[in-house]
Amino acid sequence: MQTSENLKCKILEIKKPADFTKSFVLQKPKNFNYEPGQHGYIELSLDNGKPFSFVSSPHENILEFATIIRNQSKWKQELDRKKVGDKLILSGPYGQFKYEDSENDIVFIAGGIGITPFMGILRYIAHKKLSTKVILLYSNKSENRTAFKNELDLISEKNQNIKIIYTMTEQEDFDGEKGRINQDFIREHVKNPEKKIWYVAGPPIMVKEINELLKKEFLIKKIKLDSFGGY
DSSP states (O other), X not given: OOOEEEEEEEEEEEEEEETTEEEEEEEOOTTOOOXXXXXXXXXXXXXXXXXXXXXXXXTSSEEEEEEEOOTTOHHHHHHHTOOTTOEEEEEEEEOSOOOOTTOOEEEXXXXXXXXXXXXXXXXXXXXXXXXXXXXXXXXXXXXXXXXXXXXXXHHHHHOTTEEEEEEESSOTTOSSEESOOOHHHHHHHOSSGGGSEEEEEESHHHHHHHHHHHHHHSOOOOEEEEEOOOO
């Protein structure tokens, strides 16, 4: 896949997929191609950027990325001040964290904003009407912090092969699973884990712990990892 550098992209729309989270929809450069799950490098100005996974699917005629807006991050605060019509600088695509059409039985584990690459993959699978079996285990602090939940529910409703299990770590009144994703949680929701391809995306500590757990307790060999720092 050919990479491009320093492409100027106009912001077409800014959305709020969850509390403290913003999604930026960009004009897609001509002939910019990528694979579902990959990321780009977004700059506010030259040499002033960060990597972000594409929420959008390759089939869409826009590019979309999402991020948590943090008060303690000057870079995020500057991004937060951007408006529709402003331009960002894009380079990419990058990364081996990507879905391949030959993968037909997979498990995604997402922590917080780690959902972003999975959105692009799920949009792609849904659009192509693939028969891929997907289980998404998605952990957040609370429902209002769960990015893209409405869209995920809709995708799952329309595709019987896509199953989503949410768990909240800080919301006691959530009508569903509570607590972190651990060995018991995985055993309860994933049958024959050793036969599946695993993807894990989220905060670095979570990704490290889940990776070690999958290898040690479930003897999983095919694991794709993507860590999301706070910037």
